[in-house]
Amino acid sequence: MSESCAIVVMGVSGRMGRMLVQTVQDNPKTHLCGAVERPGHDWIGRDLGAALGGAATGVVVTDDPAEALEGADAVIDFTAPAATVALAKLAADKGVVHVIGTTGMTEADIAAVDAVTDRGVVVRAGNMSLGVNLLVQLTKQVAAALDEDYDIEVIEGHHRHKVDAPSGTALMLGQAAADGRGVDLDEASDRGRDGITGPRERGKIGFHAIRGGDIIGEHDVLFAADGERITLRHVASDRSVFARGAVKAALWGRGKESGHYSMLDVLGLG
Ligand SMILES: NC(=O)C1=CN([C@@H]2O[C@H](COP(=O)(O)OP(=O)(O)OC[C@H]3O[C@@H](n4cnc5c(N)ncnc54)[C@H](O)[C@@H]3O)[C@@H](O)[C@H]2O)C=CC1
Numbered sequence: 001m002s003e004s005c006a007i008v009v010m011g012v013s014g015r016m017g018r019m020l021v022q023t024v025q026d027n028p029k030t031h032l033c034g035a036v037e038r039p040g041h042d043w044i045g046r047d048l049g050a051a052l053g054g055a056a057t058g059v060v061v062t063d064d065p066a067e068a069l070e071g072a073d074a075v076i077d078f079t080a081p082a083a084t085v086a087l088a089k090l091a092a093d094k095g096v097v098h099v100i101g102t103t104g105m106t107e108a109d110i111a112a113v114d115a116v117t118d119r120g121v122v123v124r125a126g127n128m129s130l131g132v133n134l135l136v137q138l139t140k141q142v143a144a145a146l147d148e149d150y151d152i153e154v155i156e157g158h159h160r161h162k163v164d165a166p167s168g169t170a171l172m173l174g175q176a177a178a179d180g181r182g183v184d185l186d187e188a189s190d191r192g193r194d195g196i197t198g199p200r201e202r203g204k205i206g207f208h209a210i211r212g213g214d215i216i217g218e219h220d221v222l223f224a225a226d227g228e229r230i231t232l233r234h235v236a237s238d239r240s241v242f243a244r245g246a247v248k249a250a251l252w253g254r255g256k257e258s259g260h261y262s263m264l265d266v267l268g269l270g
């Protein structure tokens with residue numbers, strides 16, 4: 001499989017969409033073969049390069065994912081849950097690798113994506129950066145080494161435009177902490193305390209979300225005991241870390257057996 005990987009970017013005018021276009025174009029192993037935006041968007045029908053304020057690319061922005069996926073190897077999708085669920089079936093039916101960065105998906109959304117993985121290749125992660133996926137593994141190790149004398153809190157910060165909380169990354173880190181500790185995250189979760197909450201319940205895993213300005217993505221996992229605290233931290237200072245991970249996932253997914261994979265699989269950290 002030596003020829004260049006043909007990639008479609010979904011949600012191409014978004015913060016991640018724009019970064020993905022640049023990353024796909026800069027990678028010698030990939031090229032952009034399609035660009036999709038939501039129906040009604042004013043980029044529909046325009047050349048993508050011109051819409052971005054540069055030279056023409058020959059790729060015209062469409063609101064029809066089926067048309068864009070013709071002849072594609074992979075589609076990279078950082079959009080919104082409803083768009084991602086609809087695209088999953090289409091990508092699987094067309095044999096196109098679906099790389100999903102979209103967060104805020106419900107259990108039903110994830111089940112709907114899962115349902116296509118009998119025939120489709122899906123790589124999905126709430127965070128596609130190498131650093132966060134390493135942090136996931138470290139969180140699991142530290143949680144396994146410490147007992148419930150160490151209270152676990154996951155604290156995340158993002159820009160003012162983010163619509164979901166806790167972040168997809170915070171949920172990955174919370175899951176890793178729960179796995180390390182051998183507990184069920186749904187039972188252990190304590191989200192966003194407010195009011196007369198009473199003392200902290202032993203064994204809970206707390207989640208807190210900061211929203212403001214242009215914060216790209218910051219995550220701390222705090223292990224706090226009497227007399228000492230450990231903090232594991234990741235700070236993203238550039239969205240390219242997510243885009244590079246997504247392109248790596250698209251290349252990795254080509255020719256893989258159908259299934260629902262994560263970035264830990266892609267990075268060999270699973
Ligand atoms: N997994 C990861 O590493 C990362 C995940 N994200 C997630 O990616 C998603 C997008 O984030 P941003 O780019 O900041 O948001 P954004 O709002 O800037 O971009 C989303 C884009 O998707 C488009 N869109 C919505 N519905 C669509 C449809 N039906 N068809 C085609 N396009 C559609 C919107 O018009 C918009 O241009 C969020 O869920 C965010 O949490 C963001 C960064 C990293």
Ligand SMILES: O=C(O)C1=N[C@H](C(=O)O)C[C@H](O)C1
Pocket residue numbers: 103126127158162166167168169170216217218
């Ligand atoms: O919305 C964002 O911007 C980000 N979303 C992801 C998340 O929900 O964790 C990943 C990253 O932190 C940026």
